[in-house]
Amino acid sequence: MLDVQELNVHYGSIHAIRDISLTVNEGEIVSLIGANGAGKTTTLHTITGIKKATSGRIFLDGKDLMATEPHKIITMGMAHVPEGRHIFSQMTVAENLEMGAFWLKDKSHVNKEMEKVYAQFPRLKERYKQAAGTLSGGEQQMLAIGRAIMSKPKIMLMDEPSMGLSPLLVKEIFEIIKQLNQEGMTILLVEQNAKMALSIAHHAYVLETGKIVLQGKASDMLENDNVRKAYLGA
Known part of the structure; x- marks a missing residue:
C-alpha cells in the first residue's frame, strides 16, 4: 500500500x-x-x-x-494523527470532527462517519458540545484519532x-x-x-x-x- x-x-x-x-x-x-x-x-x-x-x-x-x-x-x-494532537482547542468536539471530513461534500456521509466515531469513542459523544481544549489528554488523543477517521x-x-x-x-x-x-x-x-x-x-x-x-x-x-x-x- x-x-x-x-x-x-x-x-x-x-x-x-x-x-x-x-x-x-x-x-x-x-x-x-x-x-x-x-x-x-x-x-x-x-x-x-x-x-x-x-x-x-x-x-x-x-x-x-x-x-x-x-x-x-x-x-x-491517507490520514495523519500528528505528534502533540494539534486539535482546534477553541472549537467543540463536533466541530473538530467535522474538520476531519472537510473534503467530503455529502453531509449525510459526514454524519455517518461522525456516528461511527462516536460509537468508537463514547466519551467524545458525551462531550460533543464541549470545547476541545478542555478535554483531558487522553480524550484529546481520542479526538485526534477520531478526526483522522472522519476522512475515511x-x-x-x-x-x-x-x-x-x-x-x-x-x-x-x-x-x-x-x-x-x-x-x-x-x-x-x-x-x-x-x-x-x-x-x-x-x-x-x-x-x-x-x-x-x-x-x-x-x-x-x-x-x-x-x-x-x-x-x-x-
Whole structure:
C-alpha cells in the first residue's frame, strides 16, 4: 500500500533522513521506532507532504505522492494523527470532527462517519458540545484519532499517540489502535514506547540518526538483544 524508496531529506545542511526505504502492506501495523532526533517525525511529515524531500520516491497504491499537492493527499486515503494532537482547542468536539471530513461534500456521509466515531469513542459523544481544549489528554488523543477517521482513510499515520499520557491511558490508546487495525485500518505507527509499539505491530523498522539500521517482524524485534538494550530497557 505505502512504498517509500531511498528517501532523503535535508534541513539546510543537515542531512536528516538518509536513503531510507520502507513498506507498509495493506492490513498491517508497521512500527517505526528510534530515539528522539532519529528522524521519525520528519519521515511522517515527508510522506504526508508537510516536508519536501530532497530525493527519493513515495507511492500510495502506486500513485506518486511526491507529485501530489499536500492538501490532496488526504483525498487519496491517507490520514495523519500528528505528534502533540494539534486539535482546534477553541472549537467543540463536533466541530473538530467535522474538520476531519472537510473534503467530503455529502453531509449525510459526514454524519455517518461522525456516528461511527462516536460509537468508537463514547466519551467524545458525551462531550460533543464541549470545547476541545478542555478535554483531558487522553480524550484529546481520542479526538485526534477520531478526526483522522472522519476522512475515511485507508492508511493512518500516527505520531507518538502515547505522549504525555498515564500508563492506564496508554494501554487504552493502544487497544484502540489494535481495534482499528482489526477493523481493516492499515497503520504506520511512530512511537517512543517501543515495547508497546512492537507488541501490537506486524513489522518494524529501527531508525537511528536518519538511517534504518534494522527491520523485521515486530515479534522478533522484541527478542533482539540490541533492540532490548537500546529501546526496551533490558
